[in-house]
Amino acid sequence: MSGRLAGATMLVTGGGSGIGRAVVHAYLSEGAEVTVLERSPDHAAALCSETDGAVEAVVGDATDPSTVQHAVTVARRGGDGLDHLTCCVGVFDYCTSLKDLKAGDLLAAGEEIWRANVLSTLLAINLAYPALRAAHGSATLTLSGSAFYPEGxxxxxxxSKWALRGAVAHLAKDLAPEVRVNAVAPGGTGGTRLGGLRALAQAQTADRVPGRDERIQAGTALRITPQPRDHASAYVYLADPAGARVITGAIINSDGGRM
Known part of the structure; x- marks a missing residue:
């Protein structure tokens, strides 16, 4: 298959829903061979079905080293190298205020969100690094407008997103010159189903928050509510070994122009 990523081996953690799912479809459309690590068996099965089996899916926890290592092995498709890693795992806190939390709840919620949003990314890069180095590959992290502004x-x-913002700069230096490290920072996005914190019994998903899409639209210069697919081209660009050959330590803000 032709395309900017033709034949490239890619691993997407958290690729079964939301922005990650849109990124998977964009990579496939550019000719990549995509493996997804996804916690939800239902999301993984749906993704495999809608892509006619083009995606290899590994079901499991992105913070479990043995699971992540298995996903890296699958993604290599029998070779020594891995061309690209994209990290999209994340959970949300539903704008919970620190002043409203009891100390025990704070500790539990903090450990949960940092483990999911930060440690899963660092673990994936740690375990994928030998394969990324062998391929002179790249990694793309997923940030948020919340990595720049106290909103969303x-x-x-x-x-947690500020921590990942710092990780981009540190990892770009640490893994150079063999591996490029960049990030996309999506703004508020409609149609996403970021789960809440189990430690705080937050069962609602982001797509069910009343008035959310309207608030997102009003806060952008372009007066639009981005959809997951609107961010995908930024990921494709950063994963392109030719088009982004000299790009590392960079963050693309795909937020419709934050106001």
Whole structure:
């Protein structure tokens, strides 16, 4: 298959829904061979079905080293190298205020969100690094507008995304010159189903928050509510070994122009 990513081996963690799912479809359309690590068996099965089996899916926890290592092995497709890793795992805090939390709840929620949003990314890069180095590959992290502004989440979510923002710069230096490291920072996005914190019994998903899409639209210069597919081209660009050959340590803000 032809395309900017023709024949490239890719691993997408958290690729079964939302922005990750849109990124998977974009990679496939550019000729990549995509493997997904997804916690939800239903989301994984649906993705495999809608792509006619073009996606290899590994079901499991992105914070479990043995699961992540297995996903990296599958993604290599029998070779030594992995061309690209995209990390899209994330949970949300529903704008929970620090002042409203009891100390025990804070500790439990903080450990949960940092483990999911930060540690899963660092673990994936740690375990994928030998294969990425062998291929002179790249990695793309998923940030958020909350990595730049106090909006779209509470301090738990925001601080986790700020941590990833710092990780981009540090990893770009640490893994150079063999591996490029960049990020996309989507703004508020309609149609996403970020789950809440189990530690705080937040069962609602982001797509069911009343008035959310309207608030997102009003807060952008372009007066639009981005959809998952609107962010995917930024990921394709950063994963392109030719088009983004000299790009590392960079963050693309795909937020419709934050106001």
């Amino acid at each position: 989440g509470g301090v738990l979510y925001g601080s």
